[in-house]
Amino acid sequence: MSVTGRKLQPTLFELSGPGRAAGRRIPVPPADALDRLPAEALRTEPPALPEIDEASLVRHYVNLSQLNWGVDTGFYPLGSCTMKYNPKVNEWAARLPGFAGLHPLAPDETAQGTLELLWELEQDLAEISGMDAVTLQPAAGAQGELTGILVVRAYHRARGDLERTEVLIPDSAHGTNPATASMAGFRTVNIPSAADGGVDLEAFRAALGPRTAAIMITNPSTLGLFERRIVELIELVHAAGALAYMDGANLNAILGRYRPGEAGFDVMHFNVHKTFSTPHGGGGPGAGPVGVRALLIPFLPAPRVLREPDGTFRLERPGERPASIGRVRGHVGNAGILVRAWAYIRAHGADGLREVSDDAVLAANYLRFRLEADGTWEIPYPGPCAHEFIASGAGLKRATGVRTLDVAKRLIDKGYHPPTIYFPHTVDEAMLIEPTETERVETLDAFADALVEIAREAHETPELVTSAPHTAPVRRLDEATAARQPNLRWRPAAPVAPSQAG
Amino acid sequence: MVYGPHTPDDRSRMLAALGIGSVDELFAVIPPGVRARPMHLPPGLTELELMARLRTLAGHNRVDLASFLGAGVYRHHLPPVVDQILLRGEFYTAYTPYQPEISQGTLQTIYEYQSLLAELTGLDVVSASHYDGATATAEAALMTCRATRRDRVLVSRGIHPQSRQTLATYFAGANLAFDEVPLVADGPAAGTTDLAALARLLDDPARPVAGVVAGQPNFLGLLEPMPEIGRLAHAAGALFVAVVEPVSLAVLAPPGAYEADIAAGEGQPLGIPPQYGGPYLGILACRESLLRQIPGRLIGMTSDADGRRAYVMTMRAREQDIRRERAASNICTNQALCALAAAVYVAALGPGGLGDVAATGAARAAELAAALADSGAPRLHPGPYLNEFAIRVPDAVAVHRRLLHRGILAGIPLAELEPGDPSLADGLLVCATECTTAEEIELFAWALRDELGVRTGVPVAVSGEARR
Numbered sequence: 001m002s003v004t005g006r007k008l009q010p011t012l013f014e015l016s017g018p019g020r021a022a023g024r025r026i027p028v029p030p031a032d033a034l035d036r037l038p039a040e041a042l043r044t045e046p047p048a049l050p051e052i053d054e055a056s057l058v059r060h061y062v063n064l065s066q067l068n069w070g071v072d073t074g075f076y077p078l079g080s081c082t083m084k085y086n087p088k089v090n091e092w093a094a095r096l097p098g099f100a101g102l103h104p105l106a107p108d109e110t111a112q113g114t115l116e117l118l119w120e121l122e123q124d125l126a127e128i129s130g131m132d133a134v135t136l137q138p139a140a141g142a143q144g145e146l147t148g149i150l151v152v153r154a155y156h157r158a159r160g161d162l163e164r165t166e167v168l169i170p171d172s173a174h175g176t177n178p179a180t181a182s183m184a185g186f187r188t189v190n191i192p193s194a195a196d197g198g199v200d201l202e203a204f205r206a207a208l209g210p211r212t213a214a215i216m217i218t219n220p221s222t223l224g225l226f227e228r229r230i231v232e233l234i235e236l237v238h239a240a241g242a243l244a245y246m247d248g249a250n251l252n253a254i255l256g257r258y259r260p261g262e263a264g265f266d267v268m269h270f271n272v273h274k275t276f277s278t279p280h281g282g283g284g285p286g287a288g289p290v291g292v293r294a295l296l297i298p299f300l301p302a303p304r305v306l307r308e309p310d311g312t313f314r315l316e317r318p319g320e321r322p323a324s325i326g327r328v329r330g331h332v333g334n335a336g337i338l339v340r341a342w343a344y345i346r347a348h349g350a351d352g353l354r355e356v357s358d359d360a361v362l363a364a365n366y367l368r369f370r371l372e373a374d375g376t377w378e379i380p381y382p383g384p385c386a387h388e389f390i391a392s393g394a395g396l397k398r399a400t401g402v403r404t405l406d407v408a409k410r411l412i413d414k415g416y417h418p419p420t421i422y423f424p425h426t427v428d429e430a431m432l433i434e435p436t437e438t439e440r441v442e443t444l445d446a447f448a449d450a451l452v453e454i455a456r457e458a459h460e461t462p463e464l465v466t467s468a469p470h471t472a473p474v475r476r477l478d479e480a481t482a483a484r485q486p487n488l489r490w491r492p493a494a495p496v497a498p499s500q501a502g
Numbered sequence: 503m504v505y506g507p508h509t510p511d512d513r514s515r516m517l518a519a520l521g522i523g524s525v526d527e528l529f530a531v532i533p534p535g536v537r538a539r540p541m542h543l544p545p546g547l548t549e550l551e552l553m554a555r556l557r558t559l560a561g562h563n564r565v566d567l568a569s570f571l572g573a574g575v576y577r578h579h580l581p582p583v584v585d586q587i588l589l590r591g592e593f594y595t596a597y598t599p600y601q602p603e604i605s606q607g608t609l610q611t612i613y614e615y616q617s618l619l620a621e622l623t624g625l626d627v628v629s630a631s632h633y634d635g636a637t638a639t640a641e642a643a644l645m646t647c648r649a650t651r652r653d654r655v656l657v658s659r660g661i662h663p664q665s666r667q668t669l670a671t672y673f674a675g676a677n678l679a680f681d682e683v684p685l686v687a688d689g690p691a692a693g694t695t696d697l698a699a700l701a702r703l704l705d706d707p708a709r710p711v712a713g714v715v716a717g718q719p720n721f722l723g724l725l726e727p728m729p730e731i732g733r734l735a736h737a738a739g740a741l742f743v744a745v746v747e748p749v750s751l752a753v754l755a756p757p758g759a760y761e762a763d764i765a766a767g768e769g770q771p772l773g774i775p776p777q778y779g780g781p782y783l784g785i786l787a788c789r790e791s792l793l794r795q796i797p798g799r800l801i802g803m804t805s806d807a808d809g810r811r812a813y814v815m816t817m818r819a820r821e822q823d824i825r826r827e828r829a830a831s832n833i834c835t836n837q838a839l840c841a842l843a844a845a846v847y848v849a850a851l852g853p854g855g856l857g858d859v860a861a862t863g864a865a866r867a868a869e870l871a872a873a874l875a876d877s878g879a880p881r882l883h884p885g886p887y888l889n890e891f892a893i894r895v896p897d898a899v900a901v902h903r904r905l906l907h908r909g910i911l912a913g914i915p916l917a918e919l920e921p922g923d924p925s926l927a928d929g930l931l932v933c934a935t936e937c938t939t940a941e942e943i944e945l946f947a948w949a950l951r952d953e954l955g956v957r958t959g960v961p962v963a964v965s966g967e968a969r970r
Contacts, residue, residue, distance in 0.1 A: 003592075003604050008810060012614050012849050021852030026579055026936045029858050033865035034753055037886050041725045043755055047621045049853040054583055057849055061611070065590040068607030072591030078600070085505050086595050089549055094777070095585070098560030103571050104779035105914050106564070107906060113562030114778045127541055139633035139780065140835040142822070150675050179822035179832035184675040188827040226531045256541055257529050263536035273835065277505075280597035281839030282608035283799065284631070285781030301671070318921060326671040330574070330636035330664045330768070331779025343556060347503045349546030358525045359506045359513075365528055366516040384528045412604055420600075423823070437506045441515060472603035475807040482804035482816040486793065488627055490617035490803075 002412045002472040003073065005066025013490045015060060016050030023054075048492075067473050068282070069417050075443050079388045079420035079432025080174065080222055082252045082274035084360075087347070090277070090340035099339050104331040108314040114335055115313035119305045121342045122289075125270060128345075128353065129248070130259030131291030135300045136333040141249060143328060144269030144288025145180040145216070147301055150325045151267060151292060152214045152243050153184055154299040158323060164213035164242065170199050172223055172424040177216045177247060186213060193426055197223040197381045199233060208240045214266075218247040220254065220386035222424045222432065224364065234264040243267065243296075251275040252436070253361055253387035256354030260291075267292045276341040287334040287341065298323040303332060359437035360387040363444060367435050370448035376455040380427055388434035390427050391419075391451075397429055402458035402465050404429040409476065410457065410468035414450040503549050568942040569911040570870070572890050572933030573919065574635060574662050574721065575782075576771045578749070578859065579936055584773045584846045594839055598799075602814045603806075609813035612801045612838060615845040622751040622848075623765040624758020625787040630799035631837040632784025635768025636668035639715065639745055641786060641831060642766040643669050645795045646713025646741040647678055648830070655680040655713045656703050658695040658731075660720030661745055663919050669715075683714075685722075687925060693722045693883035693892070697730055704738040711738055713764075717745040718754065721919075722931065723890030724883055729760045736761070741792075748772050748785060748844075749863070750888055752856035757787070764788045773847025774840055783840040794820065797831030859936050863889030866934035866943070873947035874932070878954040882929045890933035892916060898930050901953050908949045 034042060052060070069076065076083035094100065102114055122134040138144040149167065156164045167181040170191045178188040189207045194200040199217070208215075215237050220226045227233065237244045246260045246268035252275045260268050272278050273286030280286070292300060302324040303316035315332060348356065368389040371377045378392040393404035408418035408431070420432040435444055458465050469475065517523065529537075547555065569577060588594060592607060599605030616628040632638040639662075643655045655673070657666055659682050666682070673680055681703055686696045695716050704711055714735035718728050732742040744762035746754075749771045757765040769783030770776070788796050794817070802816035822829040848856060867889040871881055874893050882892035895901050898915045905912040913932035920926050934943070 005607075008606070008812075009610060011610070011617070012845075013617065021854055025581055025851060025855055026858055026862060029861035029936075030865050033861040033868075036868065037864070037888070038725070040729075041754055041886065043753055043759075046853045046857055047752060047756070049618060049621055049856065050849055051852045051854075052849055054850065057846070058583060058587070061587045061846065062590065064607040064610055065587075065592040066607070067604075067610075068592040068596050069601070069604040070592045070595035072595045076597075078597060081597055083595075083597060087505050089552060091589065091594075092553070093556045093560075096556060096560035098563040098565055100775040100777045101565035101577075102563045102778045103569065103577070103776045103911075104575055105571055105573055106778075106911065107903075110564035110567065110906070110911070111778065113559040116562065117559050124543055127543055130538070139637065139837075140833070142832045142834045143633060143637075146675065146832060150671065153675070174834075175821075175823035175826045175829065176832045176834050178827035179825070179829040182827045182829070183672070183832050185677045226529075228531060228533075231533050231536060254532075254538075257538055258532050258536065259538040259541075262538065271835075279594045279839075280835075281594050281837075282596045282605075282611075282842065283598040283838035284835040285633075285837045285840055286835045287781075326674070327636070327664060327667040328671055329668055329780075330634045330662075330782070334780035336775070336777035336781055339556075343552060346544065346547050346555070347505075347549070347552050350541040350543040352504045352546040353541065353543070355504055356506070359508055361528050362508075362513060362516050362525050365520055369520050384531060408601065409603065412601065417604065418601055437508075440507045441512045469603050473606055474603055474810055474812040477602050477806050477812050477814045478804045479814055479816065482802040482814050483818075486800070486816055487803040488613075488616055488793075488800055488816075489620040490614070 001415045002469060003067055003069050005063055006473050007063045008473060009060055009063050011490050012050040012052065012060065013492065015052050015056055018051060020053050021051035074415060075439055075447060076417040077419050077433050077435050078417060079434040080249055082434060082436060084277055084436040085438035086277050086279040087344065090343045093343045094336045094339045112313055115305055117342050118332065118335065118338060119307055119313050121338055122305060124345050125289055126291060128255065129268060129291045130262030131268065132261065132294040133297045133300065134289050134291045135304060136289045136338055137301045137328055138288035138290055139329050139334055140284060140286045141269055141271040141288040142176040142180065144290045145176055146183055147290045147328050148245055148267045148269055149180055149184040149214065151296050151299040152245065154323065154325050155243065155296055156213055164211055166211045167213055168207050168215040170217065172221050172426050173216065173218055174222065174247065174249060197221065197225045198228050201229055204233065205236065208236060212240055212242040214243045214245045216245045216247055218249055220250045223381055223390055224385040224388040225381055226386055249274060250386060253357055255357040256350065257357060261293055267296055272337060272341040276344045278337045278340040285334055285337055287337040299325055301325055301328045356437050363435045363437060363439060364388055367433065367444045367448060371451060374452050376452050388432055391431045391433060392427055393429035393431065396455055396458055400458040400462050402462050404431055406466045406468060407454050410454045410465045411450065412469040413471045416447060416450065503546060567909055567911040568945055570913045570932040570934065570946060571911050573914050573931055574768055575776050576933065576935050577776065577937050578771055580773060580775065581850045583850050584843055587846045588839060588843055593842060599815060602812065606813060608838065609801050611842050611845055613803060613813050615841040616801060618845055618848045619785060619787060622748055622756060623787045624756035625765055626790045627788050627793050627796055629786040629796050630801055631841040632786050632798055633837060634780060634782040634784045636665040638766040638784030638786045639665040640669040640672040641797050642743045642764045643713055643715055644672060644676060645764060645792065646743060649741060649792055649795045650712040652710045652712035653678045654709050654711050655715060656683050656700065656711055658683045658716040659685050660695050660722065660726060661715055661717050662721040690884055693724045694720065694726050694885060695731060697727065697734065700731065700734055704734060704740065711740040713741040713743050715743040715745060719747065719750065719888050719890065722883065722892050723887040725886045732761045749856065749860050753860040763792060769840065769844050772844035774843050781837055781840050783837050783844055795830065798833045798836055862936040863934055866938045867891065870932065870934045870943050873943050874950060877947045877951035879950055889935060890931065892929040892931050894928050895930050896928060898928050902930060904953055905949055910946050910949055912946065
C-alpha cells in the first residue's frame, strides 16, 4: 500500500469552463477603473486562466494531495532531510492574525511581538550552537551557506587578506556546499574521505594553505558519522588563518551533546525545517539562520533584531553596521517559519532538545543494528552512527542485478517513503536512512523487516522488484523524454486565440 | 512538551538490542574536550502554556491599523479555500518530490503553478519557485550574465531598494558589476527610468552590458516605458529583465508582450499573508531559449510505464545536487508550499476575479489620491500608476509618526527606504487594494488634513467620533 489516493487528476485548465468561476469574492469594481491608465500599458485580452467552481477546485486539490506521501501519511526515512513529525500547534501559531497579518515594513513599535519572538529565537539558537550571534535572514539552508561563506569572504577582505580564493569541501558533502562556494566567488577543493568515512587528514593537510578561506564540514557527516578528527581539523584550519564553517544539516544528532561554536567552529547554518520541525512543504519554505562567533558579527547580513536598554525591540537601521555583507533577501527573514521553530524550541527546553537527539541517535542505531544483525545489507561503516546511517545495495546488485533504485521503488509498495538513494556519491548503491526520533520502535522493526524481505524478493523474484512500484498511482516515469522534450507548462490542444498581444 | 513516542521500555529495548547500558555510549565518539556544557534555555512548556505565550506575543503586534502600507507587500482578501488546501498534511509534510510515483500531488500542483504563471507573464518557462522577489531579481540578473557571458548589469533605481541591495550582495559574491540607472528628476516622466541615461550607460564598448533590469510598476508605483527600455537593452545586445507584481498582470501587458527575456517578481500578493516578511514566493520566468540558464527546480509533464500522464522534476543537470560547483545556483529547498498557495489563489479567483482585484485596487487608489490631494498632499509624480503612488508631505517622517498614533499606518516614508535621495525626502509611499475601505480613506484624509492644518496654523475641529 502506498499513498491513499488513486485518482489522477486532469489539469486545472481541463477543469475550466467559461462562466464556471467561483462566485464573487470581492465586489464588482467600477467599469472605468482602468480608464486613467495608458492603453499601451494594458493587456489587450485577459490571461487564459482557468475558471472553476470552488467545489471542483477543492476536490481537485484534495485528490491531488492523496497522491502524495507526507510525514502525516507514514514513515519517511529520507536521509539528510530529518523528516520528523511536524507538531500541529506550530501551524496554529503561525496563523495567529497578529503574526500572519503583520506587514514587514510596519514600524518597529507596531511589531513588538514578532520582534521579541525573533530576538528570543536568535538567543536560543546561539545557546544551542555555542555561537555568539545569529542572523535569521536566510530563507533556506543553501542561502544560509551562501550567507556564511560571504561572511567569511568579508572577514578575510576586511583584514586585507585577498589571496584566499579556495574553500575545502569533503567529497561526501551536500551539493549545495560546492555550489555555494562558486556563488561566493571561491574555487572548491575536494577533500577525499578516509577509509573510516572521516576527512582524509593527509589530503586535507596537503590542500590547506594560504589560499584557503575556509573549510565547510558537515558534522556529523552525510555518512552519519561524527567527525573523529574534528578537534585537529579545526586547529589546523585556524593555524592556517582560515575559518571553519559547519553545515548544520545534521544538527538533529547532536543537540545538547556538541555545540559547534564552543568546539571551535566560526560559522554555521541551521536548517530549521530539519532540526526544529518546521514543515518541509513539498520543497520549502524553510529557513536557514546562520550563527557566528564574535569576530564575524560585524559582517552578518542586515537588518538584525536588536533589544534596546528599555526592553523594546527594533530592527537595525540601514548603514548601522557598515561592515555588513548587506542583505541576502527582502525583509528580516521567513518570520512565519521562524514562529514555528521558536514554538518547537520553547516546547522542548534544554532537556527536551537533548532528548530529541538522544532518541534520534538511538533509533538510527537500533535500525542499523537490526539490518547489520540480519546480514542481508552491507553497512559500510559499522559501529555507532549518528542520527542516520548508510546501507549499501552493491552486494545485492552484484548477486541479483537489482539496483538500489529498484529497492527504493519496492519500498513504496511496502508502505514506506524510500530513504535518500545514491547519496553520498562516495558509497556505491547507497541508501541514507534517517528514522528521526518521532517513529515508534514497531515502525523501525517493520521497516527493517521490509528491507530484508525485499532483498529476498530480489533473489527469488527479481522482476517483482525491478518493476516496482506496483501499488502507487503511477508506475515509473519516462524521465528521459521529460528532459529531452520538456513540457513545462500546459498548452491547450485546440488552437485558441493568443493570450496577449505581442 | 516533546513529540516523540518512546516509553522508557522502548528505550530499554533498543539499548538492550545494541548491548549498551546508556545512550551516552552512542556519543562516546565526540572528543571529551569538546562535549557540550549543559544548554541554558527556558524550561520546556506544556501546550497550554506555549499557546498562551504565543497569543500574548501575537497580541503585541498591531494589525488593527488603517493601513496604506504596500511597497512590494500587499494586503489582499485571502479566500479561506487557499489555507484549507495548504493545511492538507499530505502537501505540507512532504518534501522535494524525489520519488515521483508517490509525489504526483506536489508535482502536478507545481506544474500547474508554472502554467498559471506562464499565462500571467507571457513567458513559457517558469521556475518551481525562488525565495522571494528580491532573490528572484538577483537570480534573474545573474542569468543574464551567464547567458551573454558579460559581467555588468544595469538596474533601474525604480527597482525596490531591498531587491537592489540583495542583487548587490549576490553580485559581490560572484565578482560581477552593476550600475544603477537614475530616475527622471522632473517633468511628466518624473520617477520613471531615465531612458537617456540608460542609453548612455549602455553605450560603453569597454563595458558591455549583460542585462537591463526595470520594474512594472516600479517601486514608486509608476508605470515604466517597458517596450522602450527593452528596445534599448536589445539594441545593445543585452537581455531585458522585467520585475513585475503578479496581480497587476491580470490587467497590465505581460512581460512576454513587450519582449522581456526574463520576468522576476514577488509572489506574495497571490494568496500569501504578509507575516512580517516571509515565507513569500520568488517568481522567475524566462523565454524558452534561456531554459538552460534558469536556476531552481522545474517540473515537466511526461508519462509513466503504462502511458499514463504523470509529472517529474526535470532538466536536473542544472542543479546543485548533480552539478555541484558548476550548478546554475546553490538553491535546493525553495518555496513549494507558497507556489501551491499562489496556484490555488489564482484558480480560486479565475481570470475575471484576478482582474477585479487589480481594477478595484486601481479604483480605490484613485479615490485615495483624490482625497489626499484635497487634504494638501498631492502626488509626488505626475505619471500613471496602478494602485500605489507617492504623495508629497512636508516633514513626512514626523507626520507619518503622528498619524500612526491616530491609528493610521500612512504607508512608508520614502526617506526610510531611500535615505540617499533628496527628491524623495518629502514622500510617503501609499497604496490601496480591494481591502481598503472608503471609511479608511476618509479617516486618513481627514487626519492628514488635520496634521497639515495644524502645521500651517489653520485650526481644524477635531471630532472624537472620527478618531478610532
